[in-house]
Amino acid sequence: MSPALRRMLAEARPLRRRLALSILLGAGSIAAGVGLMATAGYLISKSALQPPILSLGVAIGLVQLFGVSRAALRYLERLVSHDAAFRFLGRLRVSFFERLEPLVPGGLGSARMGDLLGRFVGDVETMQFLFLRALAPPLVALVACVGAVLAAAIVLPVAAAVLGAGLAVTALFAAAITRRATRASARHEARLRAELTSRVVEALATGPELVAFSRVDWELDAIDGIDRDLGRLDRRHGRIAALGEALVFFGSGLTLVAVLAVATSAVVGGRLGGVWLGMLALLALSSFEAVRPLPLAAQQSGAVASAAERLFELTDRAAPVSEPENPLPIPATGVLRLEDARLRYTPDLPWVLDGASFELRPGRRVALVGESGAGKTTIAGVLVRFLELDGGRATLDGHDLGAYASDDVRGLVALAGQDAHLFSTTIRENVRFARPGSSDEEIAAALGRAGVWDWVSSLPEGLDTYVGETGDQVSGGQRRRIALARAFLSGARFLILDEPTAQLDRATAEAILDDLFAAGTDDAGLLVITHDELMLDRFDAVLRLENGRVV
């Protein structure tokens, strides 16, 4: 068993009772099915000898009992196993997200959005087959087959031996063939599947550009290309799975013939009463029901293992910042300082920050300027603990930022990021999450400070207006200002605003800044990253980032 699969099983530990129960129920159901056919075979053979009717009573009763219990046990088994499988998926989604969360931004490296969705939906969904197809069927088959062989042994040991050998050889052979044929390509398949999802998500996200540049067909061709590769693999896997099933079917036929042959010679040799012949035949035939799902199980265990690998591969990445063991209590306020900070994204890239120093005091208004790509946003990332410095220090109140819990730091330092991401929900929810429980008045005030309340209040649905996916049903400037309102609502002591007035006309931008500086009660420290040279004279200080240093 692969290590990834073993780790996945460990994740499923809390559900092991349900699993054991479902395996017992499954084996019971198959045993009842075998019992039904065997007893029926015995019953009619016995009847052929024309004994008194009453002597058949037990067999008739047993047949009914087995009949009902097979159906009932199967029903229960399905309920229990599926419930367990879906509960497991729920847990997995949560634990996957919990491990993913600290990796954003910065820790995900090459993972793409669509790829994440692919893993979250596709690979996690595949995990339902961990029990349903990969784990349970072999265990059920083992229990049920041992039972069937033991039952046969009571009647005729040599027939039991033949049956046991037939079951074992068929199961192992069919499973081994499917497994061998699919193991190597299972990973490839999982990768292709995720790639398909990624590509589709990306195509949907870049839709307007695809349409405007007449690239829709080209993009669809690319998607079809992935699908074709996937189809080729699917075809191979499907054929092999079908072959596995055919092998089981053929194996059951051969075993039946073999059992009939040894039983026949036993009857001829007087070692077995003729009435048992039919019973043995039907017992052999029906016990193969346990073996039937095994080729699929073998194939699925490969798919499940590679999906598990992909999930762990993602969540095992190291978080970009570490949390302290015993975080310091966060001070109510203090000085935010960067001392000789050095940082680069990967060792093969040049230094982005190379000895940058500055400080931000409560109540001070500081502007940070610099060329596009100079590293302004990187500084913001350091100050809210999204990024760890490679050298130098970032301190709050004299202590390393890393000594505080990063969520505490973010409570004190709010960042209105440059990308101005809106969630596909209402304007209200898009602002409110910055301080849960805020009233509509507070939200309106924050939107007002961001210069967008007039527009919001003019909308027929006001705060309830849906902004569209990533905010694509509001204009660029409106989106920016709604995102900005969050920082105002958060009530943090330090506000870092990354280009708050980009894409805004002069009048609106001025109004926002007026408001920002006029708020007399507000002695928050303010760091504004901007390109707008015209507004610099309003600030207490202007820092320029050049070659990784602040000048």
Next chain:
Amino acid sequence: MGPLDRRLLREAPAIRRFLYGAFALAALSALLVIVWAELIGRIVARVFLGGADLASVSRLLAALVAIAALRAGLGWALETSGQATSRRVRGRLRRRALKQVFRARPAGLGDLRTGEVATTVTSGLGALDPYFSRFLPQLVLAAVVSPAILVWVAFRDPVSAAIMAITLPLIPLFAVLIGKAAEERTKRRLGALSLMSAHFLDVVRGLATLRAYRRGRAQVETIERTSEQFREETMGTLRVAFLSALVLELASTMSIALIAAVIGIRLVNGSVELGPSFAVLVLAPELYLPLRAVAAQFHASADGLAAARRALELIDLAPAVIVAPRPQSAPDPSTAAIRLEEIDFAYAGRAGPVFSGFDCAIQPGERLLVAGGSGVGKTTLISLLLRFSDPQRGRITVGGIDLRELDPDGWRRRIAWLPQDPRLPAATVAEVLRFAAPDASEEELWAALEAADCRALVAGLPARLDTRVGEGGRQLSSGERRRIALARALVRRSSLLLLDEPTAHLDAAGAAQIRLALGRLEQKQTVVIASHDTSLLPLAERTIRLKEVAR
């Protein structure tokens, strides 16, 4: 919900071919199973009652082996042809659905959600596999083999046939059960799945923002909730499916038990013979086998079917703009004037119109600056020119021809566009640029990069033009991304250049570079620039201020 969808049949002719083949295979397999059962009955009777030895039944045993092999082969053929059909159908549906989504929502998904559409066309349609490779074949077998067995048994043993016939009405009952409960449920289940993936995608896209406001962890709860909701919906569907499977199982086992008992009693009376009776007993489970398989596969295949229906809904989306049945070829805007005549345009669900009776002419070769405050309709004007939507009243003409008379794609081929919020595909720089001009030479790429002031940026990348940028590659700052997107617009040989906020996120020096580049543009191009940036004013030959004109 019928097991077969008429619309689906029309959409994918491959299904019909598959069904014909399946019926032929099923007829063959009915024949084989009857011979198979008769052989077993004969062997048991001869050995048990006739005292035959192994040698005398060896020919029969050999025949059994041959039939087992044939039946296994038939099963294989049925399943693999189902898989092939599934691959064909899912590829076709995916392509058509995506294509229509782009046609219906060119400016962005609007009311649709990326996560939902993506899961529908990937893992959703993937679930067509069990539908075609298992469910439908078993359904065909149920329609052919089961009645054939019934007829045969009626001919051999009318009493047993009567028992079978009594249980048969349960089958339509089962169909009704499935039809009623499952349609709603499966739809709801798929809805819950879509919600979950759409939500997850939304959260992951905005995770950095959530974390900045300490709301990352809080999403765990939502994920737990949507996931639990999904489990409940799923278990709801499954309970129905399992219950109907239980009914069928019970019908099957009870009738087998009953048949065995009744045969037993009649054997005691001496009114029937062992051989044929045993054959009937072997046939009884075979009668129910496909029905049971149909019930067991129902839930897996219902998912695929529901996704296919959703894909059909997407295919039925109304296109965003009318396409003339006989489109004219698009006039060249560098020689023909574009006129907006008495335009009315409003977004659904918004209070006022964006344009009302708006008039404007864009002369060939002109540089037009569209100015105005945020949210006034600059981007909307550009998207009307791109024909992402048509005005509700009035018309836009080029060279006197209404845009509605043109083939949208042909018109867009004349246009290059810099979106306000460019989304670059995850690809190399060269691929990103060739997105707009597939056959541009390397020199042309460099020239465009030069013009967009990002020659130095790209020259500094490790693999220059072949460096991967964006998601999963070298991350670009906002300004860098915009400049690459500008280069992409410039490399396209277009006669109408639409630039939305070309200088946003750039500092004064960067903006000056862009101005310079725009100043150097070929004279033949008509250029429309939407911007609040007043420093672009000198560049334009003419400026329209939207606020005054539009409202």
